[in-house]
Amino acid sequence: MSTKALIPPQQAPSWKTTPAEILKQAQDLIDRAKSLDDELASVESPSIANVLERQAQFNNANALLENQLTFQQHVSEDKEIRDASTQAEKLLRDFGIESQQREDVYKSFQTLLDTVVLDQLAPETKRYLEKTVREYKRNGLGLPVEDRLEVKEIQKKLSDLSLKFSKNLGENTEYILFTEEELEGVPKDTVEQFAKVDGKLKMTFKYPDLFPVLKFAKSAETRKRAFIGDQNKNADNEHLLVEAIKLRKQLAKKLGYETFSDYVLEERMAKDTKTVKAFLEDLKTKLKPLGLKERDVLLQLKKQDCESRGLAFDNEYYVWDNRFYDNLLLEKEFQIDEQKISEYFPMDSTIEKMLEFFEKLFNLKFVEQLESKSTWHKDCKQFAVWNEDDKASPQFVGWLYFDLHPRDGKYGHAANFGIAPGYTKEDGSRSYPVTALVCNFSKPTAEKPSLLKHDEVTTFFHELGHGIHDLMGNTKYAKFHGTSVSWDFVEAPSQMLEYWTWSPNELKQLSSHYKTGERIPDDLVAQLVKTKHVNGGLFNLRQLHFGLFDITVHSSEEDIDLTSFWNKLRQETALVANGDTVSKGFQSFGHIMGGYQAGYYGYLWSQVFAADIYYTKFKQDPMNTANGVLYRDIVLSRGGSRDEMDNLKELLGREPNNEAFSKELGLA
Template sequence: MAPGKFRKPPQAPPSFTATPDSVVEDTKKLLASSKKVTDDIVASIQAKDASFHNVLLPLAYDENQQSLKTHILGFYQSVSTDQTLRDASTEAEKLMDDFSIEAAMREDVFELVDAALKRGDKLDPESQRLLEKEHKSYVRNGLNIPAGPKRDRFKEIKKRLSQLSIAFSKSLNEEKGGLWFTAEELAGVPEDVVSLLKKEGDKYWLTFKYPDLFPTLKYATNSATRQKVFVANENKINQNVPLFREAILLRDEAARLLGYPNHAAFRIEDKMAKTPKTVDDFLGDLRNRLSQGGLDEIETLKALKKADLESRGEQFDGRYYLWDHRFYDRMMEEKDYQLDQQLISEYFPLQTTIQGMLEIFEQLFGLVFVEIVGEDRDTVSASGKGADIVWHDEVQVFSVWDDEGEGNGFVGYLYLDLFPRTGKYGHAANFNLQPGFITENGTRRYPATALVCNFSKPTAKKPSLLKHDEVTTLFHELGHGIHDLVSRTTYSRFHGTNTVRDFVEAPSQMLENWCWTPSQLKALSKHYSTLSPEYYAAWKEASGANAGSTEERIPDDLIEKLIKTKNLNGALFNLRQLHFGIFDMAIHEPKDHESLEAMKISETYNWLRKDISKIDGPEVLGEGYDWGNGQATFGHLMGGYDAGYYGYLSSQVYSTDMFYSVFKKNPMDPKEGRRYRHTVLEKGGSQDEMTTLIDFLGREPKTDAFYEELGLTKGTQSGATAS
């Protein structure tokens, strides 16, 4: 990493000193203040005098100021160890959502916004975009429905959907399930994992958190164990099943009240895809291209499974199950590619990998990251107490600056919260804590952003070690964080990752390519035995008496083997993504409301998975298609990706085009890196995302690179990549 000296930033980081009482009280005060701003505008401005400057601008300034606190008030529910604080944060989010729904349906404000739009004043492009988006949001929130019972019903639905989303997310965060297994049942699971499990008598408690779940599905030699874990994980939050169903039905009802044929038509209208047909055609075309490749991959994996079972004296029933896939996918890596993911992970200790990633962003985008530790935390804290600037003592915080070439200015704050905790958000995600924007007096307000992850904790003998897919996940989420940090928008509404859903993943997906580039893998790596004498002694003990030392950086032959696996079982990987995307469209694009009411959602989820991936589930063992409720664990579809999950695949079209066209020759080209920073990342959602892409590529985006990367060309139907 570039040597970053501590400098006191021009803006203090946010404080995390809330109590359950203060969270709710602060929320109520903020909402009352916002209501007064709006009421004052309505009281003092008549429609004939309404303009962007006297209606929209005061509302935008208020939104900017509110966002400095509201994001954090809602953030506690995802990270706090205090149940009462998490509950208060959930209550705060309900209050904020209810307020937003009421505010978005104020006809008196809409009349002013409508008049301001019709006035046609010449505005800068971002202000014009704000005016048009705000006007459209009132229409999409029901103000084209005549006042009366239908509009009241629409408002009622919006409030109920908010409650359902919050309750669904809370169940996910609070999930504490697991299963008891004997050591024999956990045979094959790495000792690193087993040693961290809670033990009572001769049984181990295996949770459904990623550091327990994935290694068990990858390494447990007992297929009955893998089956139990897989099925139980699909049923871990069955209390969410009725919430999910109710949300699907209410979304459809609301869309029809607005005059749309279904929820998908409503949601996709303002995305890059514009229409459900565009999405359905894209997903259908990709499915056709991948289907034969998936069948071919299953046959190869079946042969591997047959040989494995027969070598252990077990009988093969001719089937390849959902709980087999991670196990035999990993075995194929080891057998056919001599690739040992455990060995690879030894070269990616979490902290040195993070340092390497930050160094890449420094070189590419002209940034400097300075970790704030010890007394420096007291120096930057608004209260003078360093403990106030983090929500947990494991959290790391960095001040981020422009390098000399970019002007040495302050950029913002980056937080890393890396390990699992009870009640913590269970996946990996980037959370904006405070957006950036331009204040009323023309000064810049700097952003703060947090990565919340769940990597395995370090032990006395080993630091936290990352599998390659975890390295990729970390780089992806850091990519969102960088997008959040370097964004330069006038209004918080458009800051950073506040883009349309079918573009938002593209910048981070593009950066994943660095994790498949030999030079960057080498730069990111550092064998954990070289970090300290204690780690070296532990490694030597684990490796055997004859172990001398190992290379500090990951060897070229290991990198070569890893890169060869990039396309391994890639059709099945992408068919899994297609299952999610096609299920999402199926439940949000019914032909009529009655057919949706009749839909058996769990059966649809499981049937589509079988039909698309061709991998067997419990249904072939006589269980039927109602054996699991995977949709009840699927936070995306309740958290903003409804009728939008296709965006993970469609945005890969853009990300792959950008990488192949600009970065593939030289991923560390600083000139192109800075051009990408200024042309794409800085813009956030402040202009049409297609304009952003065309500005960067110099042309309209193409699908060629996407299909080439998947191993597909026009007319072929096999091969893919899991990048």
């Protein structure tokens, strides 16, 4: 069947809106949700049909609207729309907290749980009921009225703090001015994109500006200013995080938990704080000898570099040295020229080939919408996605968006945003998912297209991994759709797909020189693949710094001086010196204000599962469609409708283990 004949059964969302409409729609949604709560509370004989299904159907049908209203703050060009979106999210969050405190609704669900025969329910319905009752209890239902009111106030304050923290990050306009001399070594393409202010060059803290300066600037003072400036931006966020940690501690105590991390981890695969701390400390012990060896090599390289340029060498390896000497090592020892490699990965061609990978691996078809786009920005790409298990009759899967370049007011990192979950409608038909990748890759210039560094290609694969997880979701309820899994498993599918960007055949297939169309040469691929775990010990120790900081501040009984702890822990764990500086990177640590609080360990925890799946199912044959479809149907399509460990055991044919993970880290 030709792609022209593929007509999606569900239109893409409309993105035409005004600030007033956003606020009106948010209030209307709240009013309708309140009416539903009133209805559920008044049911005399609770049943699956009149309580659980009523709530589920409402949540299913309104998830797209709610996500659209709150998503605009991250991507809209219009500041008034961004502000309205943030305000709408505050309204919706505040109402959500009120709704979760409805004792009368909770009693309807508790009565249903007490009276229904659980084993006679469909497994997903049973899971919905049990999780919903547990969520009400975790929000304070069952506590005396005074305590419940206090829980509600704490939750509202925490929600406000999170929104302010995120808004500060998104709206950040800070920058540093450098002279051309100070930027010696930074690629010409990068410097040419810097605006001029008072005769100097303006480096913002957006990734396409910052990272090349940290990697290539020959001046240590320039790198130091760039690094410390980035760490200390968003100064207003310090007191927001301090206040949030204090309130989280109070919340946990009110709900009967020793610490906030105990409260969070009860619902994760790890289950408790002790397990997480043991995992992180064990990893730190194993990685530290490797990290020290790597640091010694880099320190010697710094010494040689300083001597060759007639500079004093102080025998210290500073945190702002790391990207520069890591890159220099790759250039000297492995002949890796990051700029040269990027010439083989022009964005449009790389996207086309990347999507072809997923078409083969998961039996999919991506059809770009060129003439009838419905997007929030002219630079966005939009795709209709189809399942081709039956080539003669493809089945629509959902809509995928790419928003790939930085702009003022836009979300500053790389992330996947689920816009609409998939679910089964009342008539048995499907409502299809909508998902968006929001990234910050360099813009094309008049001379060159946007060229992706290899680490950006890996980032792209990672975020698209979340997008594919979203698109493959095939659950009855939106509650369990796609990435709605345990937070310490949610990264595993994306981390697994990063392996494809280190597989020689796949890397070659992905490449196409922006001038000649030639594939990347075999010798360059071989050299690049050898670098996969160069300084991997230091890289993972950096992740451990974040993970240990997060779990410690959320499990400590005592108040912690965040600045002192952040700097001391980084020196001890990441093995880099702070020099004469004090930095506050936690002011930009969006993860621990926006969902990963007491959960950042999950990035390392989930790598265990990612490595196990890849080594077991794909290492020998990365493009094996049969295994891709098996993985798609057992892990991705089930979302959170089944226990993740049960899915893993079914896919692997055994209990997961950490053997592959240890091999990857060079520990086995």
